[in-house]
Amino acid sequence: MSKLHLVFGGRVKDPQTLDFDTNTVEVVGIFPDYASAENAWRAAAQRTVDDAEMKYVVVHLHRMLEPPLDLPSA
Template identity: 45%
Template sequence: MKKPKLPQEQLIHLVFGGELSDVSGITFKDLARLDVVGFYPNYEAAHQAWLGKARETIDNAQMRYFIVHLHRFLDPAEED
């Protein structure tokens, strides 16, 4: 008998960014203007979204986008 296929585990990732006060740190100029790109079910999808935004804003040296592994906050016992 064939085993039923289990749904793929969701490893939720957040992609967001904004303009930094200083490129040597991660302090944003204005938290109210952060760009929340979206939530993604895996790293690969989040990376594609991050790459798109990074390319869109390449001319602004102060602009940075980040990928946050939210699934690690939801289940801190999870190991890579």
């Protein structure tokens, strides 16, 4: 399975949290590996480096798509 990564960001209500203002969320893209996602994240974050309320993150989509292996049996 591909190890997809989502990069997105936007304005946060408090720079110490990930509480995004949903009206400002920008999807940078979905990437096939962490290295390319990290490059996109760095570029997006660098554009807004002087704005403490702008934050970008990398989400490991592949972790959300993989079924958990330790489910209790019914």
